[in-house]
Amino acid sequence: xxxxxxxxxxxxxxxxxxxxxxxxxxxxxxxxxxxxxxxxxxxxxxxxxxxxxxxxxxxxxxxxxxxxxxxxxxxxxxxxxxxxxxxxxxxxxxxxxxxxxxxxxxxxxxxxxxxxxxxxxxxxxxxxxxxxxxxxxxxxxxxxxxxxxxxxxxxxxxxxxxxxxxxxxxxxxxxxxxxxxxxxxxxxxxxxxxxxxxxxxxxxxxxxxxxxxxxxxxxxxxxxxxxxxxxxxxxxxxxxxxxxxxxxxxxxxxxxxxxxxxxxxxxxxxxxxxxxxxxxxxxxxxxxxxxxxxxxxxxxxxxxxxxxxxxxxxxxxxxxxxxxxxxxxxxxxxxxxxxxxxxxxxxxxxxxxxxxxxxxxxxxxxxxxxxxxxxxxxxxxxxxxxxxxxxxxxxxxxxxxxxxxxxxxxxxxxxxxxxxxxxxxxxxxxxx
Amino acid sequence: xxxxxxxxxxxxxxxxxxxxxxxxxxxxxxxxxxxxxxxxxxxxxxxxxxxxxxxxxxxxxxxxxxxxxxxxxxxxxxxxxxxxxxxxxxxxxxxxxxxxxxxxxxxxxxxxxxxxxxxxxxxxxxxxxxxxxxxxxxxxxxxxxxxxxxxxxxxxxxxxxxxxxxxxxxxxxxxxxxxxxxxxxxxxxxxxxxxxxxxxxxxxxxxxxxxxxxxxxxxxxxxxxxxxxxxxxxxxxxxxxxxxxxxxxxxxxxxxxxxxxxxxxxxxxxxxxxxxxxxxxxxxxxxxxxxxxxxxxxxxxxxxxxxx
Ligand SMILES: [Zn+2]
Numbered sequence: 109x110x111x112x113x114x115x116x117x118x119x120x121x122x123x124x125x126x127x128x129x130x131x132x133x134x135x136x137x138x139x140x141x142x143x144x145x146x147x148x149x150x151x152x153x154x155x156x157x158x159x160x161x162x163x164x165x166x167x168x169x170x171x172x173x174x175x176x177x178x179x180x181x182x183x184x185x186x187x188x189x190x191x192x193x194x195x196x197x198x199x200x201x202x203x204x205x206x207x208x209x210x211x212x213x214x215x216x217x218x219x220x221x222x223x224x225x226x227x228x229x230x231x232x233x234x235x236x237x238x239x240x241x242x243x244x245x246x247x248x249x250x251x252x253x254x255x256x257x258x259x260x261x262x263x264x265x266x267x268x269x270x271x272x273x274x275x276x277x278x279x280x281x282x283x284x285x286x287x288x289x290x291x292x293x294x295x296x297x298x299x300x301x302x303x304x305x306x307x308x309x310x311x312x313x314x315x316x317x318x319x320x321x322x323x324x325x326x327x328x329x330x331x332x333x334x335x336x337x338x339x340x341x342x343x344x345x346x347x348x349x350x351x352x353x354x355x356x357x358x359x360x361x362x363x364x365x366x367x368x369x370x371x372x373x374x375x376x377x378x379x380x381x382x383x384x385x386x387x388x389x390x391x392x393x394x395x396x397x398x399x400x401x402x403x404x405x406x407x408x409x410x411x412x413x414x415x416x417x418x419x420x421x422x423x424x425x426x427x428x429x430x431x432x433x434x435x436x437x438x439x440x441x442x443x444x445x446x447x448x449x450x451x452x453x454x455x456x457x458x459x460x461x462x463x464x465x466x467x468x469x470x471x472x473x474x475x476x477x478x479x480x481x482x483x484x485x486x487x488x489x490x491x492x493x494x495x496x497x498x499x500x501x502x503x504x505x506x507x508x509x510x511x512x513x514x515x516x517x518x519x520x521x522x523x524x525x526x527x528x529x530x531x532x533x534x535x536x537x538x539x540x
Numbered sequence: 541x542x543x544x545x546x547x548x549x550x551x552x553x554x555x556x557x558x559x560x561x562x563x564x565x566x567x568x569x570x571x572x573x574x575x576x577x578x579x580x581x582x583x584x585x586x587x588x589x590x591x592x593x594x595x596x597x598x599x600x601x602x603x604x605x606x607x608x609x610x611x612x613x614x615x616x617x618x619x620x621x622x623x624x625x626x627x628x629x630x631x632x633x634x635x636x637x638x639x640x641x642x643x644x645x646x647x648x649x650x651x652x653x654x655x656x657x658x659x660x661x662x663x664x665x666x667x668x669x670x671x672x673x674x675x676x677x678x679x680x681x682x683x684x685x686x687x688x689x690x691x692x693x694x695x696x697x698x699x700x701x702x703x704x705x706x707x708x709x710x711x712x713x714x715x716x717x718x719x720x721x722x723x724x725x726x727x728x729x730x731x732x733x734x735x736x737x738x739x740x741x742x743x744x745x746x747x748x749x750x751x752x753x754x755x756x757x758x759x760x761x762x763x764x765x766x767x768x769x770x771x772x773x774x775x776x777x778x779x780x781x782x783x784x785x786x787x788x789x790x791x792x793x794x795x796x797x798x799x800x801x802x803x804x805x806x807x808x809x810x811x812x813x814x815x816x817x818x819x820x821x822x823x824x825x826x827x828x829x830x831x832x833x834x835x836x837x838x839x840x841x842x843x844x845x846x847x848x
Contacts, residue, residue: 311737
């Protein structure tokens with residue numbers, strides 16, 4: 109059986125409370141053991157079938173998990189494919205990603221789910237867990253066959269991209285999904301309030317003469333969704349929280365013991381609406397970049413656990429969608445390859461404990477989605493990230509593995525370089 | 541003297557010296573329009589393209605006449621919104637036009653930021669003739685020119701801008717311009733049309749028209765889009781007119797020698813009563829006349845002064 113030994117790294121695994129210099133042993137694609145390096149007397153004989161990685165000075169964590177990516181395949185292969193999207197994930201330290209259902213055709217039935225999983229098996233660099241559509245065609249009219257989606261391999265349902273406007277349907281989705289054992293991921297947005305807005309509503313939108321989206325468009329819908337989670341006992345995961353009021357609502361819901369989890373995107377944790385600058389369409393996404401007060405509230409939420417996941421909302425768009433008038437430009441940015449560094453930047457700046465950061469990228473998303481991942485405990489699948497947190501890198505869109513280059517972080521120097529990404533004991537990415 | 545930038549995209553980017561330069565240049569060029577032969581050879585051989593994605597006969601005509609009085613060749617291109625959506629992108633259009641070697645493109649577009657995109661793509665000068673709800677710099681310059689001509693100075697004056705501030709590029713450009721020249725600017729309109737953080741542009745905001753026009757030296761009435769009623773920005777035209785229309789009764793609250801500006805076209809009887817629009821304080825036709833001089837000055841400062 110193939111063996112992998114990762115020696116001398118700082119093993120950091122919130123799921124087991126491990127933090128220290130350890131040797132990590134992997135056998136047959138699973139974690140065999142880990143031992144404090146200074147007390148490890150195991151004799152290591154490199155040879156055929158044995159790979160040894162010297163991780164001295166590096167951080168070794170469970171492989172990162174992203175509960176919110178758009179892989180664009182099937183239907184929009186010119187933006188991203190399962191191949192390029194998973195390569196991008198691997199380059200970002202992610203070993204498992206959930207892909208949203210807004211493909212063409214929509215992933216609302218088992219044939220699409222199976223197509224995605226087969227493609228991922230053939231060409232994917234990392235584990236792909238599909239998210240099924242909540243409603244048929246994401247039209248918000250009637251429920252998709254959730255049981256069938258689950259059996260085919262979906263792990264959650266969501267109409268992400270298309271807010272579920274109809275509260276009655278959302279209620280039924282939360283009720284019905286619980287018998288299928290899947291959480292409902294909600295893109296919470298009152299589209300009557302967001303209207304034709306294209307950025308955060310505030311002083312910056314006023315200055316630029318662009319239509320704004322108020323925080324209330326998100327907060328009011330999250331309030332509704334939390335009420336419905338309470339009513340139904342269903343499992344609710346709130347996608348891409350951007351507004352400070354949303355954090356308060358979620359904190360309250362979790363305080364009540366409701367089955368509510370939530371994610372914030374690295375860009376919402378680090379940028380404000382000022383990033384729109386002079387109509388930069390790579391700073392256009394939905395929900396939009398907000399203000400300093402919102403960014404601070406999201407960070408506080410991540411610190412105290414109100415927000416338990418960091419998720420990218422990786423949304424590749426081609427130049428065709430982005431190199432146009434700001435108000436006509438498509439929403440979204442690529443995020444897989446910058447996510448870790450952005451979150452780690454908060455740690456480096458003393459704004460977030462390392463434990464909260466790594467939890468939000470590993471065990472918390474695994475728990476939120478019911479995945480048996482995000483941990484290095486003995487016997488678990490050997491999905492591992494090895495990271496040099498002391499090294500900086502500068503974002504060059506042309507060097508991203510993603511097929512699309514729509515990032516607002518161009519030219520920025522970030523902290524933390526992914527050195528190796530290991531999926532099931534196999535190295536799928538190595539920094540050059 | 542010439543502009544620091546190759547483009548005129550907004551008043552936000554200008555400092556008071558830039559603005560004064562345009563106003564004084566316009567002052568010396570205005571006389572050209574009073575001559576029998578209304579033409580100077582300054583921009584002979586220069587090509588100016590008026591690229592209008594939004595229909596606006598007056599602004600386009602004003603730019604066209606300004607170009608011709610400076611002896612430039614002016615070409616008008618009107619792109620209907622529908623064909624623009626289906627057809628080529630703004631960038632394609634811009635690159636195609638640039639291949640014809642224009643010296644300046646004057647652009648009007650319903651989307652904020654389009655002139656800025658063009659300015660980044662193109663080597664030639666770009667003049668913003670109005671972009672979305674963002675800026676309309678030539679309008680603000682002609683407004684300042686008109687006021688300065690009548691009042692001698694802008695410093696220390698009180699300007700009230702009344703109406704749909706949220707959707708108004710005229711308001712934004714004038715807030716920047718008048719405050720940069722030392723005026724006090726107060727904007728007033730219904731709360732539904734008052735954008736958040738407008739004060740950051742340098743003005744004071746109020747929902748009371750009376751508050752805004754009290755002792756004002758200049759009142760600028762904005763055109764109200766009647767369609768906004770359908771989106772519930774205000775209940776009825778009648779109510780709007782009662783609260784934010786300028787009639788003779790309200791006019792009494794302003795200074796005795798108040799000037800009334802309006803960027804046109806007017807909704808008579810809605811935001812401005814016919815008696816006020818045609819009354820002695822109205823500068824509306826002066827604005828149109830001065831618009832040509834100010835646009836001649838803009839072309840001169842962007843294109844002509846280069847050779848000197
Ligand atoms: Zn979404």
